[in-house]
Each structure stands twice: as structure tokens, then as C-alpha cells.
Amino acid sequence: MTTAIAGPAGSTRERAHANRTAPRLKQSRAPYLFIAPFYVLYVLFMLVPVLVSLWLSLTEWVGLGTPHWVGLRNYRLLATDVSFHRALGNTGVFVMIAVFVVVPLALLIAQALNTRGLRVRDLWRTAYFVPIVVSPIIVALIFGLIFDRQFGLLNSVLRALFGTGGVDWLGDPDLAKVSIGLVMLWRWTGYLTVFFLAGLQAVPKELYEAAALDGAGRIRTFTTVTLPALKPVTAFVVVTSFIGAAQIFEEPYLLTGGGPAESTLSVTMFIYRAAFQRQQFGYAAAAAVVLFVLVFGLSQLFNRLFGIGRATS
């Protein structure tokens, strides 16, 4: 309709040109109408709740009647609340497990699956991915039985192999964290492997050929070719894992109830408990705001560092 695209649009160069001259649509309402449904829902169910959370966090409210304004009192209480500190610390541990155990393991598996000539790569990839399809509550229920002190599958296997069983997987404060870490490992590793494998397969093979010509060994090739090429994927995977682990709930809620002695209490569980078991809505909102600041702030920082999430086209 405008001169720029009047010619027969065919060659790549012309297409690129047409794309660049698309600003003729600047006056058009079309793009705004396309994105409008999302923003309406976003404002209603995301932005407004976040703002309400901020406001609620400055009140004391039992869920009935009118919230009572208390200023920053909830935050001052949180600052000295041992349970909240534990929840933050535990969640930090879960985040560390996700980022420094699950992510590297996923990368290793992806690297193995990317071995040239590997048979039925798709089958492996699919099988490892399956756990993520299973609802977290079913995962927690099954693992609850696996970790059972007396009868659990894990202790049965240990007894058969080493003659020792009866490990109190969920009853010991340190082991309980390990158990939750194992469940995270089981749930997330295969899922993240899919991303790494896709990344590995997108590395131009010329780079590997060049490295081979230069006489680079396995490790050098990995550090000089593979890792840099994987940077965008790694960034994405790390940020996603971070956000996922920072809001862990089902596993501690169902497996340990946050115990023993709050050793697996997560921040999300703390928020849930405050609001829906203790009717401290304002206090729960304040904890939620702290979580928001931490997660949102850190992931924006990561995004900026790695340069992900910019509009492309």
C-alpha cells in the first residue's frame, strides 16, 4: 500500500526492507488491538493484585472487616521473625540446589545426549522430560511414600544393597532438605535438559570443525566453543530455575509440612500459612512483597546481565 512494499516482495533483501519500513503502521491501531487482551488481563490479574499486595502489607487484617493501617509495622516484625528468616534461608538453599546442582546436571545430560551417532535421541529426551508432566502434588505423594522411614522404597533399596535402612529421610532437619532437593532434581532435570540439548544442536558445526583444526581437546572445545554458544540458553535456564525454586511450595507442604522444626519451610509456605491458616493477611502480604522484591529484582539483574527478554524483530 505504500511505495516501499509495492514491488513484488520476494527476495530476502526486499522482505527485510519491507519489515524495516513497517512504521507506516505507526498510525494504525492494529498492533494495539492485538496486544490489548493481554494487557487488560495483565492489569486486572497481575498489576492490580501486586498493588493491592503493597497496600495490604501496610495494614493489619484478619480477612474480615476493614484493614487497619499500621504503616511499616509488618516489615519491622518480619525483620525479627525467626520463622521468616528460616523460610528465607531454606528457600535460598533450594535456589542453590536448583542453580548449582540441577542446572549443571541437566547440562551434562544434554551433552551426553548430544554425542554424535547416539541412537534414539528422541526417546531419551522424551523419557527424561516426563516428570515435568506429572503434577507436583502427585510427585509429592509418590515421593512421600518413597521416603517413608519404615516401609519406603528408598530404605528398602538401601537395606537390600547395604543392609542398612531406616534412614529418617523426612524427619531429620538436614536430610529433609536433601530429600526435597532430590525431588527437585527428579522433577526439573529432564525439563532443563531439553533446553540445553536444543541449544547444543543449534551450535554451528563449523565452530567445532575450527576448534578441531586448531587442535583443541575436549575440555578446551567445551570451554571455548560450547559454553559461549550456550550463553543465551544457560541464562534462560538459570533465571527460570531461580524463579521456580524461589517459589517452591508443594514439596515442603506435602512432604514435610515445612518441618521438622521449620527446616524445610519455604517463603511461599510462610505466606500461605500466615494468610490462610493464621488469618494474618497483612503480614502475609508483607512477606509476599519481600519475596517480590528479591525475585523480581534479582531476575531483572540477571536479565540485564545476560541480555535476555528484549523485543526482537
Next chain:
Amino acid sequence: MSATTSPIRTSTHASVRSSAGARSRRGLLYLTLVLLLLAFLAPLVWALSGSFKPRGDIFAYPPKLLPDPFTLHNYRALIEDQPFAQWFVMSTVVAVVATVVSVFVCALAGYGFAKFRFAGKRLLFGVMFSSLSIPFAVILVPLFVILVKTGLGSPWFALIVPWVAPAFGIFMMQQYIVQSVPDSVLEAARIDGASEFGIFRRIVLPLLRPSLGALAVWTFLQSYNSFLWPLVLVSDSSQYTLPLGLQTLFVSEQRQYDLVMAGAVLAVLPAVALFVLLRKQLLEGLSTGAVKG
């Protein structure tokens, strides 16, 4: 990205290196992969097998892989004595509606971001993308309060709400559209006088079919598997979703492990079936965005 493309296939090196050492290394690789596979699948296989065992046998030592005696009692008890069908319908209907709405919203917005230039695009995209980093726990309390206070707390509506506008879906659509919808087709349609929405509906949507499938599976699973939100929202047991219902079997006085196992198997079936049907699109659709960054 298919299984046949091996990015490091360099014919010369392949022949030079196929020595005995490489063969044993390969054997080790397969062994590791098989062991890992067992670890990944064992819990599910154990649950499957347990669902056909009488209660006393589930914890028999040593654990039996094959149920003997084999019984369907757990399934019968679950379906006849528990409102399992009700839970199932609740979860499925909610997830299907959420999926249909969400896929449409995401395709629209993804297309808007992929193929147009407009004032404020960078900012709007950034706002959308950054909502990925808002933990659900942050909106949990206020969303509950808002929906209940405005009378919109009915599970049929409120259970759907959190899944209808996922930024992840928009990002996925946007990446896919940039790569696979040629501008020339759009321009040609414009020259023919097609309306913008007509172009979207008749040209773009059909081209998006593979990635729409991926997004649909993803959204369905998110909603179908969700636990925290239904836990907070639904108090009436006749409106329990599957995860809530299964949880009641687990936390009841006598832990009904046998029923839990049967329920877990039945609940997971639709999810696994969907995944098997659309796994190729899903696995590849998921990673398109991440690879390019």
C-alpha cells in the same frame, strides 16, 4: 533440531576416533543413560505397579515389581467410593477453558509484537516479559481477596483466571512468529485488501498450528496440575480439583496409599497422553525462545 542432525558430525574425525577406547566410552555412555532413565522412571513405575496391589502389598519387603495378586480394587474403590469423576471433570473443564482462552490471547499478542512496529513497543514488551519474574505467591493473597470480595470467587471462573495471560506463552509465540511467518505473505494479503484481523485469523493462525499445539499442552498442564491456587480458593469439597481431591486421600486419618496410587495413575493419564501426542511440538516449541535468547 531433529534427531538426525548431529552438529559435530565431521566424517574424517569419526573414522579416526572409532577405536576400542571410543567403543568402551560409548558403552559407558549408554549405561549411564539407562541408569538415569531408571532413576527418572522408577517412581512412576512403582506407583503404577502399586496401584494394582492390595494395600498390604504396597509396602511389602522386598518390593515386588509386578503386582501379585493383581487387583483392580483400588481403582474401583476410588471411582465408586470417592467423588473421583467429579474432581476429574472439574480439573479438565477448567484446564480446557483456560487453555483455549490463553492460546488465543497469546497468539494475538505474540503476533502484535512480532510483526508490527509501534510507539511504546519496547516498553510494553518489557512490561510483559518482566511479569515472568513475578512469583505467584505475591499475587496469591490479593487475587484471592479481590475475587472473593467482588463475588467472582466461583471456582468455575476463579480457577481459570491465573492461566489466561501467561507472558511465557506470548514470548514463545512471538519468537515462533518472527521465525516462521514471512512478511511477504502478510504484505500480499494487505495489498489484496484483507483486514488486519482477517490476516491474523486466515493466514497467521494456520501457520502457527505446530506451536499453538505446544502452547496448548503447556497451558493445559499448568492449569491441570496446579495445586496452591485451588487449595486456597476452593473450600467446598464438591468443587475440588484432582490435586485437591487426591490430597484428601493422603491426609485423611488412615492414609489411603492404595487409593492415592490409583488416583495418581488416573490423574496423570490425560497429561501423559497429551504429552505423547504432541511431544515433538512441545519439546521443540519450548526451546525456540530460549535458544535465541
